[in-house]
Amino acid sequence: MSRIGLAPIEIPEGVEISISDKNVVNVKGSKGELQQTVDPNITIVQEDGTISLQRHSEQKDHKAKHGLYRALINNMVEGVSKGYELKLELVGVGYRASNQGQRLDLALGYSHPIVIELPEEVKVTTESERGKNPIIILQSHDKQLIGQVAAKIKSLRKPEPYKGKGVRFVGEYIRKKAGKSAAK
Secondary structure (H helix, E strand, C coil), X not given: CCHHHHCCEECCCCCXXXXXCXXXXXXXXXXXXXXXXXXXXXXXXXXXXXXXXEECCCCHHHHHHHXXXXXXXXXXXXXXXXXXXXXXXXXXXCCEEEEEXXXXXXXXXXXXXXXXXXXXXXXXXXXXXXXXXXXXXXXXXXXXHHXXXXXXXXXXXXXXXXXXCEEEECCCCCCCCCCCCXXX
């Protein structure tokens, strides 16, 4: 039984949801607009201020998709009303980040700077204070896209387990390993 799929989705003020006959859900709000195609085995019911999803059978695949599409639609509703924000921290000597519009320039200890063009839906800002690690702040209404961009930035220099250097989320814990013991 999908507990997530059974929970109704509350529609906040200022969010418009339209469902077409081909199971395409459009969500429009103050932050932007998103669209998702839903599997035909899942029925979407829109009632006064809430949306609920129903599955046609108890098959394992239908149960899984029931929870999946409920979570996706809920993320869309939350994204267009509140938005999402991710903060990445650059830990390492000489690691720097700066941005000009949608262009992110990173110095991550390589012999060359890394330049990333970000999609229009993702807003980027950088913070650099003396004595603190540089921080990259990503904001968007699309949870999937912002997560994908953050994963791409993080993959450029993954946190390593010996010194903890690399790109990580703010507050992320990196389990450190002990180095090699000195030879006798």
